[in-house]
Amino acid sequence: ATFLGVEQLDAGRLGVLGARVDELVHGAAASRCLEGRRVALLFLEPSTRTALSFEAAIDRLGGRTVRIDPESSSLVKDESLRDTLRVLAAQGTSGVVVRAPWVGTADVVARFFDGIVVNAGDGVGQHPTQALQDVCVLARTRGGRADAFGALEGCRVAIVGDLRHSRVARSVGRLLASVGAEVVGVAPREWSLDPKALGAVGVTDGIDDVLDEVDVFYMLRIQHERVGANERVDLSGYRARFQLSGHRLERARPDAVVLHPGPVNRGVELDDIVLSSPRMLDGLQYAYGVPTRVAVLEALAEEAGWGL
């Protein structure tokens, strides 16, 4: 049982997960489907939100988290991922949540590990639980429920910033497109992306091009850790063309909302005015983090036949 990318979310699965997220957000109890089981968090890149929300979700489901720290594990002694997984399996680990800087890492884990596997971010590949969380937040905001995905049909969403190096953009854009949203990318030419990779109708190179046309601004952090030396852009020029400032938000549609997956670089992609605006939905995004991971882990446990 795996959750590796948003292409696994057909309408049926998305509906079930969204409905469960909605119940959990409204106080439903999580099942005990991980009772007596250990789930490894194999995070080979830093994380606050994703790692801690998976840890909280595993806890709520009755399981135990095993954290593998890349710096103090035998991965630093060049032990392979495959052999690391053999050790985990031998110790009775039932699931692996994996984040790594390389595209396809979660697929490799799924090939060599017999248990549930979740992609928590693979290089510039995908971040599917982030996408599920944020599409549920938008469904709730526009349709009143986390599974009101019909309310996103025709919704115009600009994904703004460092598209090329963003796994979040690839997952969020494609999932939004699959429920009928109209996605447009906005990025400096150096960090542009084939619109198809985003599920987008096009990519433009200035936020002012779409400012009064979109219902949602999905803002991205510059992924400095992935930007090559020959791809750097001037930061003041970036702010001038791509920052969503309070001044710009005033010129946007009055009901337009703002999302950001976090972490935010304050004063770069967003200014403090937007970050403290009621139109900024990051608080709701964080609130949906644990329920989304609970819903995903429950669904995978059921698929694995562990029972709820």
Ligand code: CP
């Ligand atoms: N959005 C996200 O993946 O945040 P973390 O890197 O803190 O997990």
